[in-house]
Amino acid sequence: MFDTDTGAARRNFLQHAMRISLFMRHGGALVVYAIVLVSAPRVSAAGTAFACLAGAWSLYRLLTRSATPRIIAIDYAITIAACLALPVLASNHQVCPSTCAPIAIAGTAVASFTVFEPLLNMAMTAGVAAALAAGVASVDGLRDADQWITVYYFTLLWVASTFIRMLTVRVAEKVDAARAERLAIELRQKVNAAVRDYDREQMRLLHDTVASTLLMVGTGTALSPDRLAAQARRDLRVFTETSHAPAPPADLVAALRDHATHATTPVNYAGATAMWVDGATAATIAAATREALTNVDRHSGATAVTITVQSGRIQITDNGCGFDRAQPTRGHGIADSIVARMQQLGGVAEIITQPGHGTSVELLWPTRTSANPAAAPDPERLIERAHMVFGLALVAYALVNLMVTVPASLSFAAYPQLQWALIVVTTVATLAAIPRVMGRTNPRARFGIVSLVIVALVQSISMPIYDLDPRLQWAEGAIGWCVLPLLLSVRLSYAVCVLAWCWVVPAIYAIIRNPSAHTIIDLGYDTASVLVAQFCALVVADMIRQSAAAASIETESHMRRTAAAHIADAVQEEYDRRYADLADTIQPLLSTLADGEPVDDETRRRAQLEYQRLRILFDQSSSFEHVLLRELRPRVDAAQNRGIAVSVDVQGTLPTMTVPTARRLARLVDQVLHAAASPARITLTAETAAVELSIMCHRAGHTDLPTKSSVGDEDEFDLTTLDDTVWITVRHLLPERPTEHVSAGQPT
């Protein structure tokens, strides 16, 4: 029924993820190009030029963070170009295998492409892989197995991030669906509540004005025709001026200008040039301002008046003669038309004046403060669920990465037992992140973090100097990923420090043992491919929170717009359904009365009838939605159309009943109403497991009356007649009542 599916969670999630992917791609590339440039003396001029240009592009992208398809296409083209050109232009076998730079660029790029739809992601990745293979083949590096050592790492990273993207998007989609359902329910409740409020207000208005006039006319009260005409004119005005839709938001400044047209003193405007507030507020403030301007015209002798509009505040300042507030002479307009109006809005009006110094009227009203986005409600637990999926995926990835990295090192490394012990500790510490990811607070993250930090240190120290080979330094590639899941729930700055530590310790050891350019450049490429990726993963958790908050703000504003539209429609529909007919018949009657024509029997009869129709509306408004009243309404309407005034009273809260039961009761009422001459009085009395229906009327001629209840066999039926007065009561037992008598006489 309601369009509440905004897809906001999914959209916001992907938008935020796009930003991280950009950071990953260009952050990684920037580091790589920087290293290429550092090793500039050993690479060709063309390679240097390419690295400069591509690095500048990455820097520009990091600063602007745009994500249009065209810009991303340029990103992609540069990535392909780097894969093809770098092995040729910027390789130097003395420091590093020729594939280091292009693989680092290609690897971070494909990992960043996982943010796109899976098919696009796969196509883009295949393109990059093909370009990389072509580039490497051109320098005849395909057969050198050593150059491919980091490819496995990126493959794994790509698979993991593709999975994470799929899983988190699915969470977002589920949340969107659940949220749409919840919003539809909330919206329905909101619309119903608004229609009820509208009805209540409408009822009160009719009650206070039209109904009392009709009652007086209908009961034949002797009223002077002038009085009655005046009364009818007033009622007519109230009736026609009744707005049947909640006022839409309005521009307060425009409303002020509209209301200020009558002013003879020149009006200047200052402050806001437009301010949207809800329609009723705008109308009230504009009316108060109009009164203030009227006072300026009448009393101040001012030559100019300035209206300053600010949020929640309007100031109307004139350069006139001012007045003495202690003098009680000018109370009425200010008290009633300005102060009372502002009080109605929950605001105040302050008048600052003294003789000879002009007057300043300040109108203040409370403005609704927007909800704090941090406190945005998240009943679908979007953040929690996305965090859990992401955390578990990270744990799985860290362990797989560990399993893949470690075997290569075990066969070469010194102290195999120590390596085994370290691996066990690492695995246990990584697994310890699972309860935390699942929302538990124990075990404390810091035990796991501390153990992993120590593992990083010990593993580096344990390496013999000649074994400084990436395959053996498993701590470098693996510990960071293992510690990541533990860092998701801690402060970001702390998490960054820990990650950096896990990275810097092996790096420092590597440099101390072998302070060559080769080591440094190697570490640089690893930084691009590992540390940047880890930082990106770290901010994903924060990104989830931000995107969830953005989604709930978006959903809320969508909801507000939708609700306003639906409420306007529903109220209009309600007006058409309940009041338009009423207006059709009551307005001509009131017009007749307003013309001051004498009240004849026909007018009196019509007034009685219309009064009864109003009364039914009033009666129905309380328990309007009950099935029995729904069934009764058309039959009562039909009787009214036959000229029989019918009043319906409901005592207590009617118990639930089935539609067939309600229909049978209504049919019984219909039968009596067909036998009735005016007026009829229907009373429904609620009991816990029964409903009593009473109909009192005057009988028309010798019509047939029901002689027993046609609703249920156990019903109590009473018919009393006195002259032509007929009174029928039916007490109908509702079947929900437990049938105690069945078991009562039986021994247990």
Next chain:
Amino acid sequence: MSAPANPPEPLAIAVVDDHDVIHTGVSAWCAQADPPIRVASDHLDAESFLAVYPKADHQLAAVILDLELRSRQPDFDAVAAIVDAGHAVIVYSHLENAEVILRCLGIGVVTYLAKSEGQGHLIEAIRAASTHEPYIGPRMAAAICSDTDSGRPGLTKREREVLKAWFQTESKDIVAKRLHLAPTTVRTHLQRVRAKYAAAGRPAVTKAQLVARAVQDGILSVEDL
């Protein structure tokens, strides 16, 4: 030497209502009543009424009082002020819900009538108020019947039946026929309920309530009034 038979002084009432049309209507009904009732004074709000009649006045049989004076909220304070001044108050209001009726009865008004209940009930209620005889309007009956407040008097099954039937029909005659009672007995039941109710609700500060207590305690029988 005997005094000439003066025609009895007509009953006098005051009307407090912010709608002109109600003043006109009530005056018309009172003029049509037999014997007629005189509207001694008209007021738009409680303050102006109390300014003229700060204390109970034996000249006034009753005060007809609207609940919503000047605002759309029932003004219970105004009701209390007039009741506390010792007047016999008949609330005459558009409002028909039980809570409002019971609250007014709790404050100590003599009778609550809904405007929809019309002429007959109002005249009868005024006459009842002038003789300190309890009177129950149909909607007031429904409200009393549905009152679940534990401090309220226990009504007999018969009394509840009468209350409900009175609300359903507004006709004492047909209630009497259904329940196999004399119409006067129906009236007696209703009066007794009102008496019990007034006595349970508040200490008897007014004459009407004093009489009501007396009825309940069996000092007076309702027929004696």
